[in-house]
Amino acid sequence: MQNKILYNSKEAAKPKTMDGWLSADGHFWPNKDDPKFAEHHARWGGCTHKICECGNEHEKHYTICTACRNKKAKERYGAMPFQEYNGEPVCIFQSDIYFFSEEDIEDYARDNEIDFAALELVVCEPNYMRCFEIDDMYADELPEDQYVSDVAPDIAAKAEELNELILKEKPILSWRPGKHRTEYRG
Numbered sequence: 001m002q003n004k005i006l007y008n009s010k011e012a013a014k015p016k017t018m019d020g021w022l023s024a025d026g027h028f029w030p031n032k033d034d035p036k037f038a039e040h041h042a043r044w045g046g047c048t049h050k051i052c053e054c055g056n057e058h059e060k061h062y063t064i065c066t067a068c069r070n071k072k073a074k075e076r077y078g079a080m081p082f083q084e085y086n087g088e089p090v091c092i093f094q095s096d097i098y099f100f101s102e103e104d105i106e107d108y109a110r111d112n113e114i115d116f117a118a119l120e121l122v123v124c125e126p127n128y129m130r131c132f133e134i135d136d137m138y139a140d141e142l143p144e145d146q147y148v149s150d151v152a153p154d155i156a157a158k159a160e161e162l163n164e165l166i167l168k169e170k171p172i173l174s175w176r177p178g179k180h181r182t183e184y185r186g
């Protein structure tokens with residue numbers, strides 16, 4: 001039989017306070033087994049800024065400050081192998097600014113009052129038109145051991161013909177940043 005406990009008795013309930021961390025945004029993290037965990041989450045929730053390894057403050061969602069980010073980006077750019085500029089499309093490192101002619105580069109440098117050497121140019125690589133992989137396109141609908149050529153041989157042959165034309169003409173659809181840095185010297 002269960003022991004009898006009266007509503008107003010000390011046995012029924014006793015006051016208890018719980019240790020933990022309250023963040024500035026009103027969230028309570030109880031210490032439970034790991035006070036460090038609770039403190040970290042409360043501080044993270046309540047803060048807006050952190051201190052960078054260099055001592056500068058930065059917004060909490062970045063791991064380092066703007067100055068350190070710029071410095072690291074400069075180092076990454078400098079570490080890319082150099083290739084002489086030969087008039088091919090180039091872009092500014094880590095940007096969506098592309099130049100398709102010397103004139104484009106000169107206009108941009110003049111409008112932004114920036115030296116050619118400071119532009120941090122990257123040689124671009126072409127995005128070629130891809131071939132049609134019709135067996136992949138219809139893989140979900142095709143029976144496991146069949147190809148488009150089994151079901152629709154004329155269409156498979158046309159696709160093959162189209163792919164041959166794509167490989168022969170190699171149309172360039174667009175450009176993407178490549179792996180080499182370059183410099184326009186004017």
Ligand SMILES: [Zn+2]
Pocket residue numbers: 052053054055056064065066067068069
């Ligand atoms: Zn920093």
